[in-house]
Amino acid sequence: MIGLGYVGLPLAVELGKHYPVIGYDLSPTRLEELKQGRDSSLEVEPEALTQAHLLSFTGDPADLRGCNVYIVTVPTPINAHRQPDFGPLESASQLLGKVVKPGCVVVFESTVYPGATEEVCVPIIEKESGLEYNQDFFAGYSPERINPGDKEHRVTTIKKVTSGSTPEAADFVDALYRSVITAGTHLASSIRVAEAAKVIENTQRDLNIALINELALIFNKLDIDTEEVLAAAGTKWNFLPFRPGLVGGHCIGVDPYYLTHKAQQIGYHPEIILAGRRLNDSMGAYVAGQVIKLMTRRCSIDKESRILILGLAFKENCPDLRNTRVVDIIRELEDYGLQCDVHDPWVNPSEAEHEYGIRLIGQPAANQYDGILLAVAHRQFVELGVESIRAFGKPNAVLYDVKALLPRDAVDGRL
Structure with a gap:
């Protein structure tokens, strides 16, 4: 498991109950607290760490050479210009290129635009390892759906989208996740479809919140209480229960920029998505x-x-x-x-x-x-x-x- 943050650790713990798992992280402080049975993110309870009896932790890349499945859960932030910052993902791919061997499967969970896994990550692994994609090693993409602070919707109780670079790899990745995800899995037809599904999940939420934020601005000028309006409108069975507010975090306020970046690369200027982002960023x-x-x-x-x-x-x-x-x-x-x-x-x-x-x-x-x-x-x-x-x-x-x-x-x- 490459990365032991809000996404990587809960999954590593669940897998570590059934399979030998090595959790890798760059932070010595993070590794030390986990070895002591503590999680400062508060996503995993100490007893859960204890139950993952096959899970160990390391900061030494050499310890990863014996693995045959690698799952990457590093951050995918944006830079000061609101453009994708692939630095962590590129570093993880360089690391993987030094440890993968023939027959390995590399699964990415980090949110990216459609095509990024095979356009950005895989070439780095090929270059570093000298191995050929889909002949010597294979890839998968299974987007994370972690909701920090949510004690009801946990990694095992949220349906998991899976995909693979070949039919055989896809079946392997799906079976691996299905063995620990009690909510089940959804096998997408391709890595690009799985990537697109993830990035639009949060783009949709971002736009819905932007609409409610704009309504709040209007109602404030009209001296109408927004909460009262939403409560009244919410009595209709198909009215969506969004609320105005600040849109931050590692997903909703970031992921749409990955999609708009790719859209602009292919010559399409996304208007609605960026308008929602501008409004939410102004709140x-x-x-x-x-x-x-x-x-x-x-x-x-x-x-x-x-x-x-x-x-x-x-x-x-x-x-x-x-x-x-x-x-x-x-x-x-x-x-x-x-x-x-x-x-x-x-x-x-x-x-x-x-x-x-x-x-x-x-x-x-x-x-x-x-x-x-x-x-x-x-x-x-x-x-x-x-x-x-x-x-x-x-x-x-x-x-x-x-x-x-x-x-x-x-x-x-x-x-």
Whole structure:
């Protein structure tokens, strides 16, 4: 298993209950915690790690030479220009080229555009190994469907799409996953079909959220509560239950750019997909602007004004900081000259500082803030309730609820 993050570790654990599995990762810290039976991502419980009695961990590529199946679960991020960053995938492919041998099967799970596995990864493996694709080694693609923080939908209970570079390889890959995925598998006709299926899953969600975000902007100008509108519309059996908000994380806010990149390569300029991306990427600045307006109406704002941001993770009840768009709100507020304190009981403080230069605070003090922004619906904030959250602020503090977590009449503004 190449990569032991949110995707790789849960799958390695399930496979490690039935097959000898070596988990490989570049991070010595990550390897050490896993060897000690701890998972800082909180996706795998300590007892589950113990149950995977055939699973071992290493950071030494030489230990991978004895394997005959390789599963790649490295990140596929975007760069500063919102273009695919194949760096991790190319590095993993170079590693594989040094360890694969005749008869091996290499399966990729990382989200890419249709064709990337065979256009980007396979040539690197061929070059590094000197082996010929579909003669000496074979490939498969089985897109990950991990939902961080979700304790109901786990790797074994989510149907798995599988594919292979030849009919025989496809059957082999499908049988391997079917042996541990209790929800079953769906064998796609080709690697390209499986790649396309993955990238449109999150593109569809991104566009649906973009529509609801745009409706929220319209309803705000009309002084209509968006949640009330959605509750009313939701009484129709086929109305889709999407909600407005920040679109971050390693999938929904990233994957559409892989598809649009490929579309542009073949001469098609995608309009709807990119329009949805632009709108969703603008929501952090919009929220910050709404908070500033509310504070300006209620009290004067100066460089001494302080705002408490509750939540930094990209979603509730998990420590995942990847592509969190709460950062957009913070940066926008800081551009206005405001001081922002950020509190998140789930996030590792050192990771927040390393990734974003944000120093998290511990328990916020009472009566300190001119504005309070509830950005993430962590259960701790639900348990606090309105009165305890408002107690962090001064008597005339503004309370803005991004997630519509609190009663409408208890907050000063929300999406």
